[in-house]
Amino acid sequence: MRRDVNYGEVTPLSSILFAVVLGLSLWGFVKFFLWVVFIDCIGVGVVVATLLWFVSNRWLRRVDDQDVEWGYCFDVHLNAFFPLLTMLHVVMPLCFSVMINYPNLLARFFGNTIWFVAIGYYVYITFLGYTALPILKNTHVFLYPFTFLFIFYVATVTAGWNISQTAMNFYHFRAETHNT
Incomplete structure (x- = not known):
């Protein structure tokens, strides 16, 4: 029996994993979880779906009497978001302290490769x-970002920037900062 992915099950588990890896407090975990759901998934999804809906209906339609529905575009985002979520919120935290959190080329290569694969899947x-x-028609234009993505990947590895370390620092900062 096939079972569809339930984001309601995956996101809390991956957020718990992040909270443990980052050493987040209970309030930090709650803030992180809410950020992942409402900003990373829904907020970014609304922006991406709207942009691709506009592009599809403006320049890629074969005929003028049929439109791509915005809901379909958002559904495509959700389907593409799951592998990204798995790579960045399950694989990366599991490997972070063992393979990524070091100031050397191999750690940088592995950490940036996780991001490259996750965004490539998306x-x-x-x-x-x-x-x-x-x-x-001409849906191959959706593959054009691969060129920029590959160039950016090579540039970050050679420049010495470990994107995974930066992301983990950012996640910790946004979850544990307290407004007084």
Whole structure:
């Protein structure tokens, strides 16, 4: 029996894993969890879905009498978000203290590769979602970000920037800062 992914189960578990790895307080965990759900998933999803909905309906339609629905675009985002969430919120925290949190080339390579693969999956699954619509043409344009992504990946590894370390510091900062 096939069971669809339930984001309601995955997100709290990955947020608990993050809280343990980052040493977050209970309030830090709650803030982190709410940020992941409402900003990372829904907020970014609304922006991406709206942008791709506009692009699809403006330049990629084969005929003028059919439109891509915004809800479909948001659904494509959710489908593409799951592998990204798995890579960045499960794999990365599990590997962080063992393989990524070091100031050397191998740690930087591994940490940045996780980000490259996660965002690459997002781009590819988004491409597949729009390619499935027969009313669209030239959907290969959704693969164009791979060029920039690869150049950025190589540049960050060679420049000495460990994106995973920066992200973990940012996650900790946004979850544990207290307004007085």
